[in-house]
Amino acid sequence: MPFYYGFGYGMDMGYLMVALFALIIGGAAQAYIRSTYNKWSKVRAGIPGTGADVARAMLEQGGAEGVGITRTPGSLTDHYDPRDNRLHLSDDNYRGASVASVAVACHEAGHAIQAAQGYGFYRLRTALVPVVNIAQQGWVVVLLMGVFLNMFGLVKLAIALFAIAVAFQLVTLPVEIDASRRAVAYLSAYGSGLDEKGARSVLTAAALTYVAAALTSIMQLLYLLGRYGSRGDE
Template identity: 45%
Template sequence: MGYYINYYMDYFLYLLPALIVTIVAQVMVSRTYSKYSKVRSGRGYTGAMAARAILDSNGLQNVGIEHISGNLTDHYDPRTNVVRLSDSVYNSDSVAAIGVAAHEVGHAVQQNRGYLPMKIRAAIIPATQIGSKIAIPLFFIGLILSFEYLTTIGIILFSATVLFQLVTLPVEFNASRRALQTIEQDHFLEGGEVTGAKKVLSAAAMTYVAGLLMAIMQLLRLLAIAGRRND
């Protein structure tokens, strides 16, 4: 009985605070994006137009731009060298759309210039994909069967997820910084429009901070559980 009490106490101690931060971050993104998606840019660029112009100005004519369904599903795919923009960004001339499009182009620029944190993140993706699927099951199978080596492997694999989240922070913050510099210097947005784009990208960045916090707290929870079982 004591084990199960401690199990649920661990949940409230480690995961609940991180979950609250994650929810708050998601709400902030939704509200901020919704607000500035209604503010049209003065120069009338759409997300796709801005993305193409920024890519071309960086000598990245070989990087494609595609439309992808969904909301805020925007991303840069380094495997196919394509920037994919969502329904709410591709044809939209809003401040939010241009900010998001410029951010994704920032990842393409990072790839082209060999940005080190992006290289590191790409290198650990395979381990992260494996770890995210089997780390927790292995950990608890090891606990149930008293196979300590399985719990250790589970913790090591989950640590790859934490490392991925950690490396993701500089990648995302740098892409946003590049985006804001470009849209201001090249006058895609002007005045208060730049401030709006900055608020959108800052809110989005907080989701990555929340993701890292959640991963760290989950790892600490696994270590706490394993530590009690070994006592």
């Protein structure tokens, strides 16, 4: 989630602390996933097939055989898109046969299986998406309007909208952890010869980026509550 520095007179020590925290914890999480991914992308999975092949097998085993697999540009851009019901795997993971490629591809297959099986947190997260889009795009505008027009009701609405975005990030955590759990379970059952520890550490590092994002948002929400939550005169 982007940070908005242009608050006008919203800038103060508290905000600087939150921004610094976001920079450090977000940067550390990004650096950790990059280095863990790089390390395990040099180790061959030792099982037949590429990331795409192994994901295909996992989809079939998980009852999601109708899901497509396609390539997407970039690095670590892998995702499952419920709108076209496809795994979008980055080139490295689509063609690659490393521990990292197979782990990430299976994690995305895990999301598709969550969708196919109607996993509760996945359904909740998907249902929240339209509301969250509005909340994420609107909260800053509503906050600025509230501050400049001196309307406390709008400020409270802005904080409520931001809280929806935070709740969404919290619901994302079990969805991500469950997709990784499914990937590791599949690989330990069907990927004999694969270094399970490697798959686990790649997926843990990926999960930490979501934890960092959620922590940052919680800090930002606490800041907003402290700064605007109880006063109408700013």
